[in-house]
Structures are given as C-alpha cells and as structure tokens.
Amino acid sequence: MGGEAPEARRLDRAMSFGGAGSIPEEALHLVLGYVDDPRDREAVSLVCRRWHRIDALTRKHVTVPFCYAASPAHLLARFPRLESLAVKGKPRAAMYGLIPEDWGAYARPWVAELAAPLECLKALHLRRMVVTDDDLAALVRARGHMLQELKLDKCSGFSTDALRLVARSCRSLRTLFLEECSIADNGTEWLHDLAVNNPVLETLNFHMTELTVVPADLELLAKKCKSLISLKISDCDFSDLIGFFRMAASLQEFAGGAFIEQGELTKYGNVKFPSRLCSLGLTYMGTNEMPIIFPFSALLKKLDLQYTFLTTEDHCQLIAKCPNLLVLAVRNVIGDRGLGVVADTCKKLQRLRVERGDDDPGLQEEQGGVSQVGLTTVAVGCRELEYIAAYVSDITNGALESIGTFCKNLCDFRLVLLDREERITDLPLDNGVRALLRGCTKLRRFALYLRPGGLSDTGLGYIGQYSGIIQYMLLGNVGETDDGLIRFALGCENLRKLELRSCCFSEQALARAIRSMPSLRYVWVQGYKASKTGHDLMLMARPFWNIEFTPPSSENANRMREDGEPCVDSQAQILAYYSLAGKRSDCPRSVVPLYPA
C-alpha cells in the first residue's frame, strides 16, 4: 500500500457504492467467491453495507474461536449459507487437566440453533466441547443426509449409540474425526455400520480414545470404503490388522494399533503395510518391532513416535532411514543424539514436536532429554522448519539465537523448560529470546514456559517489542515484577490470544496490561497474585469484555497431591474475552462472572 493508500481507499469506496460505475451485484458475488482468508473477508465486510450483505451471503466457512464470544442465533442470521462451521470450547488448559469437567462449552446451542438450521452445512468441527447423544441426533436429523465432515476434537459427553446413528444416516460422510474424545462405549456396532453404509469414507480417526475395535469390522471398512486414505484407531493388536492392511490399498496414513506381545518377532513379522503409506504412528512399538518399518521408511513423510517404547538409540537408527520426513513427533527420549540424526537426515522437515516423556530418567532418557545442543543442531540442519515445540531439560541464549538465525520459515515456536534439572546453563534468556523474535519474522504463535529467573523484565519487554505479527502467546514463569508485564503489553500490537501461567503479576498490573493491548480478545491466566474476590480485575471492565474469575478451589487449597505438589486448581484462574453474546448463562458454581455482573 505505502504512499498510495489514500487513492486505493477512494477507489474501494467508489466501487462499493450502488449506482453508476459500481460493480454489479452478480460480479461481486462471483469475485467474493474466490476470497477465502477470514481476514480478507473481515475487511470486505467492513467496506459498506452492500459489501457486508454480499459477504454474509457468500461466506462459506466461519470459525468461532471461543464458543461464548458469539451467539449462534446471530451467526445464523448473518451467514445463512455457511457450508462449514468450526467452534472451539474450553480453554486450552483443558488438555492438561486444568479445567473442571463441568466447566461448560456445551455444544447444544451451536448444534440446535446454528448447525442444524444451516441449509448448506456440510462440515462441522467442534473442539473441546461437551456434545451429547441428543445433540448428535438433532444434527443427524437435520443435516445427516448431506454431512461430509464431522470432527469432534477432544470432546466428551456422547456414546457409541450416537456414532451408530451417524454411521447409519450420514451416507455422504467423508471424514469422521473423534481423536482424544471421551466416549461411552456401548458396543462396536457403530464401526460395522459405518463400513456398510459409507462407501465414500476417506478419513476415520478415533485415535487416543478407549473404544474397542473388532478387527473384522476394520477389514470390512477397507473392503467397502475404497477411498479410505487415513485411519487412526485406538489400541488393537497388529497381528489382528494383517487382513485390514492387505485390503486397504488406498491407505496413506495410519496411526494407533498396538504391539501387545513384545519381543515375539515372529508374531508381527507378517504385518505388511499398504504401498502408498507415508504417514505412520505405531503405538507401543519397541526395538524388535521397529524393523517392519524399514522397507518403506524412505517414503515416510510423517512419523509419530510419541507413543512408542523406543530408546534413544532406536530413534537414531530409525530416523536415519527416513530422509523424506516433513513432520516428526517424538518424546524427549530422542535425546540430543537423536536430534543430531534428525538434523543430518531430515532436510525437508517442517514440523518437529518433542513432547515430555516420563520424568524418571531410569527408564527412558539415556542422555538427559533434549537441550540446547539438540535444538541448535536441528536449527542449523533443518532450514525448512515451520513449527518447533519442545520440552527441554536445559537451554541457552545461543540456542535461541541459532533458531532466530537459521529457521526463517518458523511460524510457530513453543518451548517449555522442564523443572527437573536444578541448574540451567544460561539464564535469563532475554537476549536469546530477542534474537529469536527478531530473526523469525513469520512467527504467528509463540509459547515460552520457563522457571523463575528464566526471563527478566527486560526480556519480557523484548517479547512485546519484537512480537511482530504474533497472534497467540503462552507465557509461563516469566518476568520479575509488574513492570515487566506493563513493558510487554506496550508492544504486542497484533496479539489476539494470551495465556499466562505461574507468573508473579498483581491483579492490577494484569488488568492494566490487558487493557493496553489493542488486538487482544481472549486471555486466560492461572497463577498470579490473586485476591480473594478478584476485585482489582474490574479495572479492565469495559463493554463487551466478559471477565470470569475462578477463585482457588477452597476444598483443594490446603490439599497436597501424593507427591507433595499442591493441587493444580489451588490457584485462581481468570478468563476474559470479547463477547457479543453477553454474560454466559451456564457458569458452573466454581466460576464467578465478574463482568458483566
């Protein structure tokens, strides 16, 4: 835009107004049909009433980033022709057991008032929400005949009865996604019915659920659904999957299963994978089973070793045979040595996740997990990295600087410094963090979870100052005083979503900081200097800004876990967000809505 901005703006206006010289209605409809980016759409809708109306009629997809931020009825009135809807519920902390089960995020209004009445709806994606069998029945009744994609991601509250209904009624279903859902298992018939009724199914995912599988049903699935390209399942012995793999000719992605009887090589020697398979995650795989991957490991693009029994040495041997990996997920048992092999071998790697494994080094971590050494090697060796998430045992400013220097495509960086090691080589990380942020200008998401002393107020100020286009941040154990938080908030121009945990800030400083970040629309905080009533939080009260306060659970305040740590909910939580829906009406007793009161 630059210097020509004023003229461009005048042009937009001229085109948008009705009358002579304006773009014909039909043309605008057609043009907007090619505009998909939600931010572009947002801009279009703000040009004038006419553009707003045409955007509303042509918008095909909406993501509601937080279910209490908008009202389903309002969305239905505005976007009557949506084909795809995504709604997110509970705060991310729910994935870590920090949010009570009865917290809310009920899917009911979203299904009854929006998904079901939307006449063009083909895809529904709900994340971290409570979905009941009744909700799914209502959806199936209204939209079942045309539903192509149903994603229930980390949801709870429903049973296999509802899945059976989906399987029988949704004959156009291409994607059924249930990963990490908590589902009441009332029988395996749903899978059989799905195989019989859904010939167009392409993706089925019930990975990390507790659902029981009948191998014969999977074989039937492979036989009936010729275009099945991705299957991720719960535990099921690989010796029972031989028939399925033989049948599933189109399969490109598989995860789950189980090597129940380890060490018996002969039992799994017959497992032969389909020829197109390029994405793999085999649960409970150990050293003896690993060789069954070798014949096609050079074809693998995606490898998930998070749920395996492999040692550091196993990781090294396997990854050395996978030169084409784009995505790799492991636990920190991989060690710096394993990351060295990644750096030498996986030159195309785009996404790397190093999860936290068993804390006890006895069973797993030969070389003390992952540190600055491994991260630096990977940063230098894998220049295409877009995503790095790592739990590290040690870290230095130099390692962060290397990432800033070499990983120019990085758009998502998450680092957690584990609390096991007493001594960390190089704290605070102020300069390293600054170098990383200055170097990685494409960063949109950033998480940094350290320990007291890990980042000074100056470093926290750097994060704000160099936050660039970052929209989401998670910060834990950073900063020293309120001053650091205030300096941080002076930057953060584009920050939309912020999560803070275990920081030393006062309520007053939090409220002031939150008010001063211009783009912030959602903030979650646990672990700060909380008052009994949260009264200082009222400093951030303003129209459309909902503030919910969860006082420390009184029954757990004095309670310790068996390992001597305090219970996680012994600390107060704050959730604040912009909402057009007004005060939420389904707060559990543990949550106090402070504003609007």
Place this chain on the structure above:
Amino acid sequence: MASTDPMTRRFAVACGVLSQYVKANSSQPSTAAPVAQGVSGLMAAAAAAAAAPVVQEPGCEVDGGGQQFTIFYAGKVVVIDRCTPAMAAELMRFASAAQGGGGAPEAPPALVDMPIARKASLKRFLAKRKATPASARSSYVVRAAAAEEEQPPAKKAKAAVERREDWLALGSLGHMHSR
C-alpha cells in the same frame, strides 16, 4: 465454599505480618517517620506473602495511647481506634485460636510450586505403559535395565512406585473437580 480454612490461614498470615510490625514499632519512639517505615515494611511483607488480604494503615496518631488501624479483609473494612500493641497482640491470639491452634502461620502456596502440567494424552499413554503386563514389556525393560545397569533394583522399584502415585494424583483431579 463452606470451608473457611484458607481464609483463616490467610488471616493468620496477615496477623503474623502485623505482629512483626507491632514489635518493630513498639521498640521505637512513636513518631511519624518510624511509623511510615513500619508501614512500608509491612506492605512489602504482605506482598511477599502473596495475596495477603489485609492492608493495614495507621491513620494519624490519636493520643499517646495508640493508633488507628484500618483493616481491609474479605470485602470488609474494620477500623480500630486507639489500637495499642497489646490490643494488636490480642487480635493475633484470637486469629491463631480461630486457625485451630496451629503454630506458626503458614504461607499460601507459592507460585513457583505450580507443576508444569502434562498433556492428558501422554499422561494416559505413560500410565497405560506402566499397566502393560510385565511379559509384554519384558524386552523393553531388559534393554532399559541394560542401559541403566548401575541403577540398583531397589531404587528402580521405588521409582516405579513413585511414578504410579504421581499418575494417581494427577488422575484424581477429575474427581475433585466433578464434586
């Protein structure tokens, strides 16, 4: 909500701070400057106690006999005119009694004690792995043992027990919440 334990505990913390102030103050001549010092010390101590609910400020000295105390606590304001060190001490004895005869005031959980939370899916995997029958894991355990040959078996067994407890503790959170 019915439990008042945390409240009384915090009150006790605040009173502990108060007692330090009173002690410091009574040993000094009662002029304006030491009072101000005492107050700033009190505030710092209160801040250090993390979220101590009491802010106490002496108003102007009322006679020679005592000072005015203002206590903000749990949304209430209590003003005590002409509060002598003896009265403050009594107040603290009362608070200690209310705490159930506990000795030294206990600080509220410090922020540094917040454990790094573990992802639910991995938590389940690690727990399941431990639950896998020994025969199934045998090869793994043997290899791990070889790698860690210097570790005595007794220590290993203890570590295993500790891990199981850790899992139980984390797993029980759900039940606590659903109450």
